[in-house]
Amino acid sequence: MxxxxxxxxxxxxxxxxxxxxxxxxxxxxxRMQAELNLSPDQWGWVVGAFVLTYALxxxxxxxxxxxxxGRRVLALIVIWWSMFTFFTxxxxxxxxxxxxxxxxxxxxxxxxxxxxxxxxxxxPKEQRARAVGIVWMAARVGGALSPVLVVPIQVxxxxxxxxxxxxxxGIAWSAAWYWWYRDKPSDKKGISQAELDELQEExxxxxxxxxxxxxxxxxxxxxxxxxxxxxxxxxxYFYQSWLHTYLVKGRGFxxxxxxxxxxxxFILGAIGNLAxxxxxxxxxxxxxxxxxxxxxxxxxxxxxxxxxxxxxMTGNNTLAAVFLGLGxxxxxxxxxxxxxxxxxxxxxxxxxxxxxxNMAGQAGSFLSSIVFGYMVVAFRSYDLPLIPMAIAxxxxxxxxxxxxxxxxxxxxxxx
Numbered sequence: 488m489x490x491x492x493x494x495x496x497x498x499x500x501x502x503x504x505x506x507x508x509x510x511x512x513x514x515x516x517x518r519m520q521a522e523l524n525l526s527p528d529q530w531g532w533v534v535g536a537f538v539l540t541y542a543l544x545x546x547x548x549x550x551x552x553x554x555x556x557g558r559r560v561l562a563l564i565v566i567w568w569s570m571f572t573f574f575t576x577x578x579x580x581x582x583x584x585x586x587x588x589x590x591x592x593x594x595x596x597x598x599x600x601x602x603x604x605x606x607x608x609x610x611p612k613e614q615r616a617r618a619v620g621i622v623w624m625a626a627r628v629g630g631a632l633s634p635v636l637v638v639p640i641q642v643x644x645x646x647x648x649x650x651x652x653x654x655x656x657g658i659a660w661s662a663a664w665y666w667w668y669r670d671k672p673s674d675k676k677g678i679s680q681a682e683l684d685e686l687q688e689e690x691x692x693x694x695x696x697x698x699x700x701x702x703x704x705x706x707x708x709x710x711x712x713x714x715x716x717x718x719x720x721x722x723x724y725f726y727q728s729w730l731h732t733y734l735v736k737g738r739g740f741x742x743x744x745x746x747x748x749x750x751x752x753f754i755l756g757a758i759g760n761l762a763x764x765x766x767x768x769x770x771x772x773x774x775x776x777x778x779x780x781x782x783x784x785x786x787x788x789x790x791x792x793x794x795x796x797x798x799x800m801t802g803n804n805t806l807a808a809v810f811l812g813l814g815x816x817x818x819x820x821x822x823x824x825x826x827x828x829x830x831x832x833x834x835x836x837x838x839x840x841x842x843x844x845n846m847a848g849q850a851g852s853f854l855s856s857i858v859f860g861y862m863v864v865a866f867r868s869y870d871l872p873l874i875p876m877a878i879a880x881x882x883x884x885x886x887x888x889x890x891x892x893x894x895x896x897x898x899x900x901x902x
Contacts, residue, residue: 490678491609491686495618497668498602499625501565501660505598506629507636508572508653509537509727512588514637514749515646516732517742519584522646529581531860534728535853536585537592542849546704548597549604549842556670557601562661564601568594569657576650599826600845604838607830609672611685613768615830620764620823627760627819630753634731638746703839706896708832711889712840713847716825718883719788719818720851722795722876726752726815728856729869737869738804748808755816763787763820767827776831776892780824784887787820792880799870799877818880831892840896851879 512519512534520530552560571591578584602622610618640649669675672686703709725733731749734740740748763783770779794814798807826841833840855876862872 489682490672490675491682494605494609494668495621497660497664498605498622501561501598501657501664502602502622502625503629503632504565504653504657504660505568505595506626507633508568508591508657509595510630510633510753511572511637511649511653512537512575513727513729513731514634514746515641515649517735517745518641518646520732523578523580523584525581527863528860530732531728531857533581533584533588535856536588537595538724538849538852538856540589540592541596542846542853544593544596545600545846545849546839546842549600549838549845552597552601552604553836553838557605558665558668558670560597561601561605562665564594564597565657565661565664568598569654569661570594572650572657573654576647576654596845596849597842600838600842603826603829603841605668605670607834607837608670609686612830613772616767616771616823616827617764619826619830620760620762620767623764623819623822623826624757624760627753627756630727631750631757633753634746634749638742642742703836703843703896706832708891708894709840709843709896711886712825712828712832712844715784715883715886715890716844716848717851718879718886719821719825720848721855722792722879722883723815723818724852724855725859725873725876726811728852729859730811733869734808738807740804740808748812751808751812752815755812756819759787759816759819760822764823764827766820767824780828780831780892781887781890783824784821784890785884787817787824788880788884788887791815791818791821792877792884795873795877795880799873828890828892832894832896834895834897836896855879 516530516534519525525533548560548564568591571587571594574587575584575591578587599622603619606615606618606622637646637649640652672678672683730752731745734745734749735742767779767783770782791814794810794817798810798814801807801810825844829841829844830837858875859872862875863869866872
């Protein structure tokens with residue numbers, strides 16, 4: 488097995504763990520709200536706290552990864568967020584829980600930008616969309632596993648124990664990653680010369696000097712990418728923050744039914760990531776990167792918006808769960824294309840570009856989680872708040888027309 492595929496296995500595992508830790512609180516949400524006496528608007532702040540610091544620190548975390556290397560920085564931030572996963576299980580009220588989730592989000596902010604930086608060093612450009620798709624597929628595996636693992640733990644030991652258990656997994660991964668991984672392929676023992684030859688361009692980019700963050704954030708192409716991801720996350724964060732509460736309180740599912748149906752979106756999301764990554768790479772070879780990235784992104788988001796609206800319109804609870812699953816599956820077809828664009832545009836600065844995109848996206852996630860809670864209170868409905876979420880997905884789909892993966896942040900002459 489080539490060494491880069493082993494790197495991908497490590498990133499697959501931590502992507503799974505990352506989403507286990509994130510989605511755990513959504514699955515535990517109904518029990519936590521009952522025990523801690525939290526109102527819907529308070530719960531909106533709890534799930535939004537994570538993405539507030541996640542958004543604010545996405546760029547700084549990415550920059551740290553570029554400066555000090557993913558080996559050290561990723562190991563440290565996984566330990567950080569694992570500690571606050573553990574502390575979530577110790578929360579005794581709204582204020583403590585809010586603070587813990589803020590600090591948890593600060594840790595997770597660098598996970599995907601730094602992972603993308605690792606992929607940009609270890610994978611040739613013609614294989615990147617599929618590699619990105621596999622990493623994001625792992626995230627959906629984590630989301631799908633979360634209710635399957637969390638609900639039995641909650642039933643037997645209480646909701647707090649699920650956070651304690653998941654924290655230990657992240658700490659173990661950090662130790663293994665730091666021991667095995669190397670930031671430069673040439674520093675890794677056992678890698679073949681043939682594989683090093685395949686990665687010559689990536690090795691050259693890994694040695695690039697730092698770039699001004701203002702140059703990243705003022706680049707027109709990057710700005711459109713950020714706007715697209717903001718709108719996408721506003722429409723899509725519901726699945727991580729409110730889905731499980733929606734199924735129980737909005738659709739009247741039992742806890743067992745919720746555990747079953749809430750896995751469907753993440754299973755379809757995993758398939759969507761694989762399909763979207765493969766389609767983007769295949770279309771790129773035949774029709775060029777601009778067409779490939781745009782068509783996959785636009786189609787996935789447009790269909791996702793349609794299925795979110797269909798969820799609102801149906802009175803059948805089973806159909807609603809199916810529509811939500813299909814919406815997430817199509818939405819996730821876009822994910823490999825969006826993160827691959829960060830590598831296309833950023834090249835040697837892929838971490839900075841993906842950090843900027845992720846910062847904008849999580850700002851949308853924060854706004855979405857807060858607004859959804861207040862809309863539930865104002866409308867006395869869990870369905871109507873899905874309408875603005877669907878509109879945001881349509882807007883995100885249209886914004887793909889302004890994104891050009893063939894225009895890099897830094898020209899070949901500069902790099």
